[in-house]
Amino acid sequence: MYVVVDVFLEWRLMYDDFGGSVEGDMTVPNQQRGQKQGSEPEFNTLDEPIRDTVLRDLRAVGVKFFHVLYPKEKKSLLKEWDLWGPLVLCTFMAMILQGSTDTADNSNDGGPEFAEVFVIVWIGSMIVTLNSKLLGGNISFFQSVCVLGYCLLPTTIALIVCRAILLMEQSLFLFIVRFVVTMVGFAWATFASMVFLGDSQPAGRKALAVYPMFLFYFVISWLVISHS
Amino acid sequence: MASSKPSLLDMEIDTTQKTAESQLQFQEFSNIGGAAELDVKSSHTLTFNHSPDTPGSDGEGPESELLGGGEGKQSASFWTFEYYQQLFDVDTKKVVERIVWSMIPRPGVSYLQHHIKPKPDLYGPFWICVTLVFTIAISGNLANYIHVADTGKYHWRYNFHAVTYAATAIFSYAWLVPIGLWGVLKWRGQDTRLSFLEILCVYGYSLSIYVPVSVLWVIQIEWLQWLLVAVGATLSGSVLLMTAWPAVQGDQRCIILAVLLGLHLLLAAGFMLYFFHVPPVIDTHVIPVPSDPSPTQASSTVPLPSPSSEH
Numbered sequence A: 001m002y003v004v005v006d007v008f009l010e011w012r013l014m015y016d017d018f019g020g021s022v023e024g025d026m027t028v029p030n031q032q033r034g035q036k037q038g039s040e041p042e043f044n045t046l047d048e049p050i051r052d053t054v055l056r057d058l059r060a061v062g063v064k065f066f067h068v069l070y071p072k073e074k075k076s077l078l079k080e081w082d083l084w085g086p087l088v089l090c091t092f093m094a095m096i097l098q099g100s101t102d103t104a105d106n107s108n109d110g111g112p113e114f115a116e117v118f119v120i121v122w123i124g125s126m127i128v129t130l131n132s133k134l135l136g137g138n139i140s141f142f143q144s145v146c147v148l149g150y151c152l153l154p155t156t157i158a159l160i161v162c163r164a165i166l167l168m169e170q171s172l173f174l175f176i177v178r179f180v181v182t183m184v185g186f187a188w189a190t191f192a193s194m195v196f197l198g199d200s201q202p203a204g205r206k207a208l209a210v211y212p213m214f215l216f217y218f219v220i221s222w223l224v225i226s227h228s
Numbered sequence B: 001m002a003s004s005k006p007s008l009l010d011m012e013i014d015t016t017q018k019t020a021e022s023q024l025q026f027q028e029f030s031n032i033g034g035a036a037e038l039d040v041k042s043s044h045t046l047t048f049n050h051s052p053d054t055p056g057s058d059g060e061g062p063e064s065e066l067l068g069g070g071e072g073k074q075s076a077s078f079w080t081f082e083y084y085q086q087l088f089d090v091d092t093k094k095v096v097e098r099i100v101w102s103m104i105p106r107p108g109v110s111y112l113q114h115h116i117k118p119k120p121d122l123y124g125p126f127w128i129c130v131t132l133v134f135t136i137a138i139s140g141n142l143a144n145y146i147h148v149a150d151t152g153k154y155h156w157r158y159n160f161h162a163v164t165y166a167a168t169a170i171f172s173y174a175w176l177v178p179i180g181l182w183g184v185l186k187w188r189g190q191d192t193r194l195s196f197l198e199i200l201c202v203y204g205y206s207l208s209i210y211v212p213v214s215v216l217w218v219i220q221i222e223w224l225q226w227l228l229v230a231v232g233a234t235l236s237g238s239v240l241l242m243t244a245w246p247a248v249q250g251d252q253r254c255i256i257l258a259v260l261l262g263l264h265l266l267l268a269a270g271f272m273l274y275f276f277h278v279p280p281v282i283d284t285h286v287i288p289v290p291s292d293p294s295p296t297q298a299s300s301t302v303p304l305p306s307p308s309s310e311h
Helices: A002-021 A031-036 A050-069 A084-097 A114-134 A141-150 A153-166 A172-200 A206-226 B004-019 B023-057 B061-067 B071-077 B081-088 B092-103 B111-116 B123-150 B162-187 B196-216 B222-244 B253-286 B297-301
Strands: none
Touching (some): A050 A141, A114 B081, A153 A172, B092 B123, B092 B196, B123 B162, B123 B196, B123 B253, B196 B253
16 A cells, blocks of 8 residues: 555656656546546546446447537547447347347348347448558547447437337338438438548548448448348 | 556556665656656657658658569568558549549550559459448349349348358459469469559459449349340450450460459359349248249248247
């Protein structure tokens, strides 16, 4: 204990000496967040109730969801990345979209398995990110994965609507409704990710970076519309 | 950000050692702290130097080494990110140009010399292959759907695993054939004219014509489908052959080129037959149609309710 206190003392000294340049990453992961909210730079997350910590993170995820549905501020999703939203969306989609392949003959609806959807979403967003990094985009890897994952929200909403429609008796009209809903979700997701990530590319390469995103959401929308 | 962590760790270790002795070691600490800060700063500048500079600066350095098609040069920086960055050093205009001219053979104008030669890229080949995988899977399913919808019932099951088959076929074609061609050239001692990257690039772009073709294959008219196979394979195959023509020398030239064209044609015909023709056959025994005279009562009652109630 003595040693730990001492480390803190040293740290304080250094902190005084070198100002903001070193103090970024301490062992307390929530420190940055606390400072951004404008409170004084004390380690206030250590003695707060767990409920507050969880609620703050949940709120951050909720705010990001809102920004995807209403993509106006460009930098709002890029400030701090987290992968909670993508994880929730991806797991939900994979759960709904998975086909039943266990009975080989009749109830096999030819859909993907849980893991296949999961892999398509994660590996897909990683490949799209890697592509934009290789093209020379100035954005960090996880920021981009985070944005691509959060922008799945419109397609997830489309999936929920389609699932609700599928409960009714099917007809051609309802298929057209599902098609339109899926297309709107697809366009929305592509537009949102373009707003957030489009500027990170050098001029003349924007289309090259946007095309893989388009393809990514197109494939996922195809899975959504085909799920029946 | 993460680079400041090791220095912090070091300091912690140091503190545990030194605070056990006395408190007077504070002075030591400020020294170590200074060193740590230097580290942080230098690593920051390092990362800054890496990312924005490479697209521009790589244009002269390793790029020119690649020009000679030297395999030996690649090993120098093969594991670095910058090595792959220079393979993606293309602009939108360039990619569109390459795609267009890979579909239209121009006699007397070498596709390789005019469009590929300065900088072969992997952006086009990779994304053309991915696009082709999904257009074939999606439009194959669409063709199947149209066929099912013709029978008057809208209960239709899609086949996701067409993606897997299409991906296997396309990626193995786009990799194995260039490797094979390059191996043959190397074995015959003629690899100086075509580097492996150039072959890979040309092959990737030559698949681009199958993207629109695979969308058009949805139209279920048999002669049109075969016509598309012939036109697609001829157009992009002739660009391929004109590229490979000067590189392949000797008496077996015709055999090698015929094999290349044959493989290209075979790929197109295979896609068409497997993804756009077989579905009618599959769907008659996967989905028993009640209006069919043959099925028994058991098979017509079982399949219909199960998929929707499954979830």
